[in-house]
Amino acid sequence: MTPSLKTGINARAVPGLVEGAQVEFYAGSRGQEKPRAIVIDGTRIEVMSVISRKRVLDAASGGIREMWRCRLADGRVATIELLEDGAWRVSA
Numbered sequence: 001m002t003p004s005l006k007t008g009i010n011a012r013a014v015p016g017l018v019e020g021a022q023v024e025f026y027a028g029s030r031g032q033e034k035p036r037a038i039v040i041d042g043t044r045i046e047v048m049s050v051i052s053r054k055r056v057l058d059a060a061s062g063g064i065r066e067m068w069r070c071r072l073a074d075g076r077v078a079t080i081e082l083l084e085d086g087a088w089r090v091s092a
Contacts, residue, residue, distance in 0.1 A: 040092065
C-alpha cells in the first residue's frame with residue numbers, strides 16, 4: 001500500500017480548543033501514523049516534530065483515543081487527539 005496524506009476536520013466545538021482545525025496526517029499501512037500539518041483559519045502550519053504519541057483509555061466510554069504532542073513551525077506546541085468517532089480535537 002502506498003502511503004498517502006489524509007486530512008480530517010474537527011467538526012465539534014470544544015471549549016478551549018481550536019475550533020474547525022484541519023489535521024493533515026501521513027497515513028501508511030498502520031493508519032494515521034504521523035501528523036504533518038494543522039490548518040487553522042486557513043493558515044497551514046507545518047508540524048516540525050512529534051514530541052510524544054500515546055494511546056489513552058477513555059474511562060467514560062472504555063474506548064481508546066490517540067494523542068500526539070507536536071512542535072509547530074511557528075514555535076507553538078499543539079496537542080492533537082483522534083477520537084473514537086473519527087473527530088479531531090486540536091489545542092494549540
